[in-house]
Amino acid sequence: MTAGPAPGDLLAVIDMQRVFADPGSPWRTPRYAEAAAGIVRLLPAFGDRVVYTRFVAPAEPAGAWRAYYDAWPFALRPPDAPLWDLTDQFADRPGHMVDATTFGKWTPRLATLLGGPDARLVLTGVSTDCCVLSTALAAADAGVEVVVVADACAGADDAAHERALRVMEPYGPLIRVITVDELLA
Numbered sequence: 001m002t003a004g005p006a007p008g009d010l011l012a013v014i015d016m017q018r019v020f021a022d023p024g025s026p027w028r029t030p031r032y033a034e035a036a037a038g039i040v041r042l043l044p045a046f047g048d049r050v051v052y053t054r055f056v057a058p059a060e061p062a063g064a065w066r067a068y069y070d071a072w073p074f075a076l077r078p079p080d081a082p083l084w085d086l087t088d089q090f091a092d093r094p095g096h097m098v099d100a101t102t103f104g105k106w107t108p109r110l111a112t113l114l115g116g117p118d119a120r121l122v123l124t125g126v127s128t129d130c131c132v133l134s135t136a137l138a139a140a141d142a143g144v145e146v147v148v149v150a151d152a153c154a155g156a157d158d159a160a161h162e163r164a165l166r167v168m169e170p171y172g173p174l175i176r177v178i179t180v181d182e183l184l185a
Helices: 032-046 065-071 108-113 128-141 158-171 180-184
Strands: 010-014 050-055 096-100 120-126 145-154 175-178
Touching: 010 032, 010 108, 010 128, 032 120, 032 145, 032 180, 050 108, 050 128, 096 108, 120 128, 128 145, 128 158, 128 175, 145 158, 145 180, 158 175
Parallel strands: 010 050, 010 120, 050 096, 120 145, 145 175
Antiparallel strands: none
């Protein structure tokens, strides 16, 4: 793996939304601000090769998602509800947008945004132990080299973040966990 973003690499900013940043939200991610700071440091290196994702609720949950939303009824809001908005530091930035009603954001749309078969998917965002992990595993299964930037991600708590990073380590060389400084070196 080369240092720094290569042409075609794509920075995926996973779910940096109000619902995960708001201190009063049941889905608050405690280290959201630290992850956001790491992401902001990376943005200039990727230029227009950035995609922002949003987790949004389905209009009608199906299957096991019904039980999930029974546990989290506050989240059954339409995609234009303020809780799904990107936070201010990302709201007006240039880039592509991918919405998904699933934890994993490895969608056909995200796949088409990669700059070719040898491009890397660089993952940042929240939460490491849910949406970032689900996206990383699916992309790796598709044969994409995935770089997870540990200090530009945050988990439900510190222990969950660290566990998720450890879970991804054995997937190398398909998945590699690095830091912001290592990526920008």
